[in-house]
Amino acid sequence: MQGRKDYTEKHITYFQLSSRVPKHNFYHRLKETLDLTFIYEATKQLYGHTGNPSIDPVVFFKFMLIGCLENITSDRKLVEHCSMRMDLLYFLGYNIDELLPWHSTLSRTRQLYPEALFEAVFDKVFSLCVAHNMVAGRRVAIDSAPVKANASMERLLEKQPDLPGPRLVQAAADQNQVVDTIPPPSKRHAGSIITASDHQLKQLKKHQQNLKNAPPTSGASHEKAQLLSNKTHYSPTDPDARISVKPGKARKLNYHCSLAVDTAEGVISHVQADFADGRDSQCLPDITLKLRQRLAANELRLEEILADTGYSNGSNYALLEGWNITGWISVFGHYKPQIEGFSYDSEGDYFTCSAGKRLPFKNFVTYAETSLLKIYRADYQACQQCPLKSTCVPKSQYRQIIRTAYDPFYRRALERQQSRRGKRMKKLRQRTVEPVLGSLVEYNGLRKINVRGKAGAHKVMLMAAIAFNLKKYMKFTTKSTLGQAIALKVECSLSSQDTCLGFGVLFLS
Known part of the structure; x- marks a missing residue:
């Protein structure tokens, strides 16, 4: 029934x-x-x-x-x-x-x-992994990914210039209405004030004008979204969130998650939250410093760093070499180690053109938003009397070459990248850190930062990394091999009259 x-x-x-x-x-x-x-x-x-x-x-x-x-x-x-x-x-x-x-x-x-308490919990779990022989410490892979912030692009507001006195409303219906004076800096958030320099704003205005004049493409966003920039707009909901974009994806308000993973067993060694409008190369010194301190606290020493082209920077190469760390960081594609038609003498620090004229080093110069550069310039008389001037420098009075001051560091990094071991390190980085980032986003609650502020985003990223390391710790089993040594009696013939008795050792595993 x-x-x-x-x-x-x-x-x-x-x-x-x-x-x-x-x-x-x-x-x-x-x-x-x-x-x-x-x-x-x-x-x-x-x-x-x-x-x-x-x-x-x-x-x-x-x-x-x-x-x-x-x-x-x-x-x-x-x-x-x-x-x-x-x-x-x-x-x-x-x-x-x-x-x-x-x-x-x-x-x-x-x-x-505070954030320090969350970092203390991360250090506690990381020490457990070290004690369980899951962390080698000598080699780490570094990468980053944008994480969506808890803010909307539709609610962005325009920044105001940091000027005293009253200002006029820009609405067409209230052109003559005077707004109250701008509050003092102590009562304003830093994100609501324009902090970009004049030349940056001019470059941005020119870029936005080119976007307006460009023909529309299928799938393009509306005009307002194309004209938004971190230099001129901010989010009143979360002022620490920044506009960023990945190729093939829509622009969003994000945070930047930087991650360092040990290559031995894939344990996360360091994680931090950064502003999404910064470059990866700007985060590398801070990541390396904190990573070295954490490893030193666990009696480990960092020797190699694996990273992609986004971390390529002359100052980063020099910094890593100063700390005796080998940087397996791919050099960006625009860098050219050789200049066509010119040879370089590293001892004399000068270039020689095809006509045999020298271009010695003159001085250092720093342009806006660029690193330290070196100027090599030929003599005025040498270029004026050169038969190749019409093809070499037809509009200038002399030939000039501009190179980065970190050119020797770039050359050594390029040699490491093109070596056989450099190609192996690239594959090792890809199979080490990229799956970890994917796991954090898909399975450990890092698809979106549900809190506001950079400090809150850092806490969320730390907890996601702690959960990932704990899962690895609970699943990890020590790999050991059972070996046996057996002594075998060996009889060998030295000659037709003498014999020798010896012992050989056979290892079984």
Whole structure:
């Protein structure tokens, strides 16, 4: 006969979560492995001695870990999800009939705790991986990716010039209405003031005019989106968010996630949040410095850095060589080690043209938004009397060559890149750091920053990296080989009359 179960809700008289959650469950094992009791002492100074008790600091960080492990970015959904899972309740230390904290408590606590506390938790987990022989430390791969900010492109406002006194409204209906004077700098956010120089604004205006005159293409955004720039617009919702774009994708307000991954077992060694309008090469010195400090604290030494062309910079090459670090960083395609028709003498520091005229070094010069450059210039009389002047410099009085001051560092980097080992390092970087970035975005809650501000974005990225390292730590098993040595008696003939008895060793694994 057909059965039918009748459900009648009743009060539970005896129930233990520990007996209901299997010991092989991930969160059961994580609860026994991860010790976060040091957080109590680290957060003691953030609370007073009176008032209602706050959320347990360890419980808060466990909530943040669950959010990244379960790929949940909303605090409201996170609390609701934990209330329906017995293993999560056991990991948090809550009974099945005990109420969980409000979602707003998690948000306020995240804002209360400083970035240094999140970094301390990251260092704790990283030290566990080091003690488990998962980190070699000598070689890391670095890469970055944009992460969408919690702000909309549709609500951007135009920055105002930092000028005293009243200003006029630009609306057509209120041309004669005077607005209040601009508030003092202490009452304004830095993102609402134009900080770009005049020549940068002129270049931007020229670029936007070219966009207006260009013929429309299929799939192009509307005219307003084409004229937005970080130099002239900001987000009032999240002033730290910046406009950035990837080839083939729409422009968005993003943060910049920089990541360093150890090549031994793919453990994240460093992660940080940066402004999305900066170049990768600008972040490398800060990443390397903090990475060296973390590795030194764990008695490890950084020897090699693997990165793509975005980190190519003469000052970066010089910095890494000064720190005795080999940089396997691809040189950008515009760099040319040789100038056609000219030979270079490194000892005398001069160029020689095809006519045999020398172009010695004259002076250093720095142009706007460029690095330090070296000027090589031929003598005026030598160029005027040269028979090749009409084809070499028809409109100038002398020939001049401009090279970067870091040219020797570029040459050495290019030699490393073109070597056989350099090609292997490129493949190693691609299979090490790029899958980690994809995992953080797709499975560890880093598809979008659900908080506001660069500090909040840094905390979210740190928690995503902690969750990733913990998953690796829980799955990692030490690889060992069982070896045996057997002594074999060997008889060899030295001659027809003498014999020799020796012993050989055979290794079995």
